[in-house]
Amino acid sequence: MDALYEELFRYLDSNKDGTLDILELQEGLQRIGFIEFLEEGQKIFTTGDINKDGKLDFEEFMKYLKDHEKKMKLAFKSLDKNNDGVIEASEIVQSLQILGLTISEQQAELILQSIDADGTMTIDWNEWRDYFLFNPVTDIEEIIRFWKHSTGIDIGDSLTIPDEFTEDEKKSGQWWRQLLAGGIAGAVSRTSTAPLDRLKVMMQVHGSKSGKMNIYDGFRQMVKEGGIRSLWRGNGTNVIKIAPETAIKFWAYEQYKKLLTEEGQKVGTFERFISGSLAGATAQTIIYPMEVMKTRLAVGKTGQYSGIFDCAKKILKHEGMGAFYKGYVPNLLGIIPYAGIDLAVYELLKSHWLDNYAKDSVNPGVVVLLGCGALSSTCGQLASYPLALVRTRMQAQAMIEGNKQMNMVGLFRRIVSKEGIPGLYRGITPNFMKVLPAVGISYVVYENMKQTLGVSQK
Numbered sequence: 001m002d003a004l005y006e007e008l009f010r011y012l013d014s015n016k017d018g019t020l021d022i023l024e025l026q027e028g029l030q031r032i033g034f035i036e037f038l039e040e041g042q043k044i045f046t047t048g049d050i051n052k053d054g055k056l057d058f059e060e061f062m063k064y065l066k067d068h069e070k071k072m073k074l075a076f077k078s079l080d081k082n083n084d085g086v087i088e089a090s091e092i093v094q095s096l097q098i099l100g101l102t103i104s105e106q107q108a109e110l111i112l113q114s115i116d117a118d119g120t121m122t123i124d125w126n127e128w129r130d131y132f133l134f135n136p137v138t139d140i141e142e143i144i145r146f147w148k149h150s151t152g153i154d155i156g157d158s159l160t161i162p163d164e165f166t167e168d169e170k171k172s173g174q175w176w177r178q179l180l181a182g183g184i185a186g187a188v189s190r191t192s193t194a195p196l197d198r199l200k201v202m203m204q205v206h207g208s209k210s211g212k213m214n215i216y217d218g219f220r221q222m223v224k225e226g227g228i229r230s231l232w233r234g235n236g237t238n239v240i241k242i243a244p245e246t247a248i249k250f251w252a253y254e255q256y257k258k259l260l261t262e263e264g265q266k267v268g269t270f271e272r273f274i275s276g277s278l279a280g281a282t283a284q285t286i287i288y289p290m291e292v293m294k295t296r297l298a299v300g301k302t303g304q305y306s307g308i309f310d311c312a313k314k315i316l317k318h319e320g321m322g323a324f325y326k327g328y329v330p331n332l333l334g335i336i337p338y339a340g341i342d343l344a345v346y347e348l349l350k351s352h353w354l355d356n357y358a359k360d361s362v363n364p365g366v367v368v369l370l371g372c373g374a375l376s377s378t379c380g381q382l383a384s385y386p387l388a389l390v391r392t393r394m395q396a397q398a399m400i401e402g403n404k405q406m407n408m409v410g411l412f413r414r415i416v417s418k419e420g421i422p423g424l425y426r427g428i429t430p431n432f433m434k435v436l437p438a439v440g441i442s443y444v445v446y447e448n449m450k451q452t453l454g455v456s457q458k
Contacts, residue, residue: 234298342380
């Protein structure tokens with residue numbers, strides 16, 4: 001292999017100065033079809049450049065390839081369950097089940113086909129090494145990790161299952177860059193779709209009074225009352241809470257995963273669902289007062305509150321600390337159906353894509369993952385929406401309906417008796433209208449921020 005590596009180094013060294021810079025490595029590897037994304041070349045370069053002089057000499061190049069080959073050998077052996085020197089479809093199914101991913105034999109054959117060079121429907125060591133030679137993944141979990149429910153992109157409603165990061169990403173600082181890229185994308189996306197979000201809140205709260213508020217009337221009333229700027233009322237709080245909520249959820253998710261799994265045990269789908277739900281509940285509990293203030297600001301009239309701090313001061317003065325947790329119970333109850341349906345639909349869509357559309361690669365790419373995430377999130381919202389509506393009414397009822405305070409059960413009964421079942425879904429149209437623009441904006445900003453922050457491709 002040394003002679004082959006030496007020949008490859010000479011080919012990549014286009015200016016023949018005995019070293020490779022990042023551009024030579026990326027362009028050379030793309031030219032011969034070894035890497036698909038420039039970020040992959042960046043990761044190889046960063047890992048290989050031991051003396052950090054901005055160049056890869058022949059020794060560094062060889063060391064990277066030999067170290068990477070060792071990791072790939074371990075990955076190959078972990079898949080080759082019967083130790084016969086080849087990987088079969090049944091062994092892929094078995095290995096992915098251990099990692100918490102269930103796929104069919106047919107789907108495993110698609111994975112085989114994308115690596116199998118000689119058409120034997122098995123993968124030997126040479127085929128495996130050649131396929132992953134310049135793929136900067138380091139173990140089996142990373143190889144199939146693109147199917148985990150973690151796009152890192154906020155599409156307007158909090159992601160239930162937080163993003164997962166490898167040890168390598170944690171050590172290199174990629175994790176916080178990825179979270180920052182997702183947070184900035186979320187802030188831009190939420191701000192862009194804020195008028196629809198405020199309209200949703202207004203319809204949830206005021207719908208019962210007029211019974212006739214539609215999208216056009218809602219926008220007209222808001223602009224008439226407070227001008228164009230009023231369409232973004234409450235958005236500041238919605239953006240500010242992204243950072244603490246993401247940080248708390250990420251930290252709590254890691255802790256819950258450790259509690260639910262034994263040392264060295266892989267995290268399965270069920271453990272991820274429970275950990276994600278508990279992490280979501282933990283984050284919501286801590287940042288919930290900001291949710292209440294966001295609703296109060298969105299529903300408030302012009303001049304009622306001068307800002308977030310004024311809103312907090314007035315709530316505390318007139319209603320006490322308890323007001324900051326109004327609607328907390330339906331909010332907490334809504335997490336479980338949202339998380340369960342979101343994850344189940346995501347797994348179903350993933351399986352459908354593998355069965356019908358995976359041809360040359362089993363990596364669906366960020367666009368497909370985003371589509372799956374948007375659809376699964378929408379289904380989760382459908383299931384939990386009545387609880388979200390009751391939560392918003394409880395958060396706002398002190399300022400809208402005088403002193404007539406009602407608990408969760410009382411509000412449910414009154415909405416159903418006065419407005420019927422459709423009353424529980426008031427405001428869902430603008431909520432769905434914001435999904436597609438939110439996804440599109442998030443994707444564009446997220447990809448640009450990843451390049452700016454130097455985040456490597458998953």
